[in-house]
Amino acid sequence: MRRLGIHSFVWTGGQTQDGLEMALRKSAEHGYRTIEFAYLRPEKFDLGRLAKLAQSLDVEIGVTMGLPLDRDVSSEDPGVVAAGKTMLADAVRAVRDIGGNKLGGILYSAHTKYNRQPTKRGWDNSAAAIAETAELAKSCGVDLVLEVVNRFETNLLNTTAQGLKFIGDTGSDHVRLHLDTFHMNIEEANPAAAIRLAGDKLGYFHIGESNRGFLGDGVINFDLIFDALLDIDYKRDVVFESFSTTVVDEGLSLACAIWRDTWTDNDPLAAHARKFIELKMDEAKRRRATSARP
Amino acid sequence: MRRLGIHSFVWTGGQTQDGLEMALRKSAEHGYRTIEFAYLRPEKFDLGRLAKLAQSLDVEIGVTMGLPLDRDVSSEDPGVVAAGKTMLADAVRAVRDIGGNKLGGILYSAHTKYNRQPTKRGWDNSAAAIAETAELAKSCGVDLVLEVVNRFETNLLNTTAQGLKFIGDTGSDHVRLHLDTFHMNIEEANPAAAIRLAGDKLGYFHIGESNRGFLGDGVINFDLIFDALLDIDYKRDVVFESFSTTVVDEGLSLACAIWRDTWTDNDPLAAHARKFIELKMDEAKRRRATSARP
Amino acid sequence: MRRLGIHSFVWTGGQTQDGLEMALRKSAEHGYRTIEFAYLRPEKFDLGRLAKLAQSLDVEIGVTMGLPLDRDVSSEDPGVVAAGKTMLADAVRAVRDIGGNKLGGILYSAHTKYNRQPTKRGWDNSAAAIAETAELAKSCGVDLVLEVVNRFETNLLNTTAQGLKFIGDTGSDHVRLHLDTFHMNIEEANPAAAIRLAGDKLGYFHIGESNRGFLGDGVINFDLIFDALLDIDYKRDVVFESFSTTVVDEGLSLACAIWRDTWTDNDPLAAHARKFIELKMDEAKRRRATSARP
């Protein structure tokens, strides 16, 4: 992996400039070297100041988001799709302005529990919108990564295989996948095989436990995950994500159905996650070397 | 386990009398000895005829359901709660009339992706409603089992520990838990420990894979599950559940976010599930005996 | 896999012609299509009759063995090595004469708990002896496969990586590896990775549980094993192996340290193993297809 990062939602609901600055400082203190901001709204924050602070801390910034239903690029309504494309373009520019290096998340549909089946026309609308957004992202020096999420958070891309087909349909070489162990635990028949299937199309990786709490408080076999990341020689960022009712972002908490305090103190959570990920990654490297050594 | 069963949704969307009768016959053919009907609507079906067919096939009937938001007994609105209680009472009577032996599912709240946090008052309203329903169920000879489901299908009972506290709050000895491996895979820090925690309060058990498709097409460690069921000497029914877009029930498909055809042919699915469950259960029994034998 | 087989030691200690014939018949009855004979001694048996019976039952024969210390080709003593080579040559010819298709096992050293470290000179002696044996085997139409076993049964080849290096040192393209889940469970840092490392050098595969008893009575994660066999598109034989004090072969029982009756009745053992392996293999194929299907 390139840099180990943390989702800002571990620290703050993300509604204030102060909150985001605190999150940057906390992440750096804990030794994380990239941070993920969700639903960054340029009109609410002083992006230049966040960029400067991040740079001074040597913490890189990635941004993720999901579309609202009225700007859903997988809609069949041209007006809604157009509004979605504008939103995506604005987001790309905000990432550029904050000095960020990637835009990820559920960019290809609404971030919602859908109440309808996906359609072929919606898929095509979405692929076209993402292709167009990718052009802009490329010119802005921003990576575009699509998060494959569970069935309750989108109806379009629930598996890696779907994600790869979608990327093929965009025709763009600038779009990659953003995989997440929490979502893979629900959707993939074989999460490690999914990582190997993604191969060099994997552009961003989330480490999260099956209940979105502390790593270890769940069922995910992380050894298999880290083995697979080494199998594909994954060299991009790995970001830890965990949600609890202890930190509330009205929109994200509801979209992600966070009803429990899986933790109440984020400092030990962040400290443990870094130790866990680094230990597991080292073990996977050693296991790989031991396996191959006669 | 007592009887091995199958969810009718493997066979039919459940909208017609013919569909339910076919489901009963198919289940019996495949050697299942109990069936689960979802959202049984007495006004739509000839319950007596279903009861008679079931009896002739030696297939028992269980019924599950979830409440709609306008009859949500975990609401803070007394009118909504009252409507919910009526719906539950009607369901108990329908189970009795069809000769069924249990009512389960999300009886304590709506079956929906909530857009609000649960409240203490809603919890209390729900516990009171379930207590009242339990009285009726007891008098009707119907078991009452509450399904603990993932965060996207209720905001009230996502874990076994919550379920046990809830049962305690009802004050009833007639309420038990209905656990499901698919949901536990998302919510429980340790599914086997959850089963052992439930102990004799476990009243019904669903076997489903992590992606709700074929058993084996996912990440669940079923050996641990069967070991735990033996640890608590579980003696009630075990029912296989799997959903695919191949069989559609408009309401249930959307509530459960079924967007993929994880299978297209239900006969091999049902045949494999029975073989799988029986093999695993036998292995767990043998493993248990081997472990204890000097 | 090509053919599913069973080790004759499930049926008989292998000391009599009658025992081996019974083993052939039992294997066929249970649907196995290849059998493994251990330590076949041409002077004791009517090989032609065994060959004919096997053919009539459509059961193929493979033979495995380990060397005794006084014929150990990994010895530093030239006389011992020469005696070992003669024994290997005799074995190759016996396999040919019985109409068998492979010679496997611990051909490269003694089958014993060593009381000394391996040496470079012993390794080289062994590689030369195996190279010579491979020439003969090739001309006899007999596959030569080297079983990688745990530290207590040889001191030379305990891991796949060692086995591959050894094959390289023989310079022969007719030598392949014989891997076994029981041994891998002790020695390999990552059994699935070991299978993928072996790739097309894998020539024969043993399925055995961690305690050598019933499949399921142990700790081996067979899903990972079958996934890996599909990853390398393994197309050769898979053979079930299990040992118990119920069936005794004086030499093999002691060499393998069989002190317990992990089972007492071999019919259910063999029936279960076939069901288990076929079910798991089917699940692995389905899991692979599901993972890749958009």
Added chain:
Amino acid sequence: MRRLGIHSFVWTGGQTQDGLEMALRKSAEHGYRTIEFAYLRPEKFDLGRLAKLAQSLDVEIGVTMGLPLDRDVSSEDPGVVAAGKTMLADAVRAVRDIGGNKLGGILYSAHTKYNRQPTKRGWDNSAAAIAETAELAKSCGVDLVLEVVNRFETNLLNTTAQGLKFIGDTGSDHVRLHLDTFHMNIEEANPAAAIRLAGDKLGYFHIGESNRGFLGDGVINFDLIFDALLDIDYKRDVVFESFSTTVVDEGLSLACAIWRDTWTDNDPLAAHARKFIELKMDEAKRRRATSARP
């Protein structure tokens, strides 16, 4: 757990006073608070000096050993059994003299790859010898713990169930079991169930990987192990054990069949093991708490 310890064989072959003193210091430096000496020979070492150094470092001492064949208390030869009892009594006194708190290992038989089946008379001889040794140990304030090991290192006690039966046959309340994850990985149908079966008869616990190298370089599911230790509220010592050809003790290296350098530098090994065990234990505690919290 009470104290986390380390086997001295990580540091030294144990042939010299200097080696054992270095091992004590290294263990303390790495934060281990108990050490295990193997095959302590009172005639070779200044026990008083070791005791004093250990005390000054706040490192407790445990001693383990296995019997040689000519002093095997599971022999049928009364002379051999008598010699074994003398050896055990000497060992108990040496543990007392070094200020140690426990004597463990393969006290009930030879530490060897047997070439014969165990016998009822040998079992009885052994149980009587251990009962007698336990009397002495009790009076010396030394715990007596019997290590259940794999089939290649004894033919008598390979499983927890056998160990418990054996303890029962001694009639002593001063004998407990010494379990080890490396051995359990080979012999137990269900290692976690074995730990729960042992319950308060578990007196000592070894953490070792399946290939006896680095933790993580193998197949053992340590989450299940730590969960089980919490299930029985295990409150005694946990000791890390790892062997490599890098450190050689002529006797122990051969008895344990150590032919590979699974590591070459013991400092990172010891540092990693402590971090690993403490992290996993913390995770198990948290997982347990999370599971039980409504």
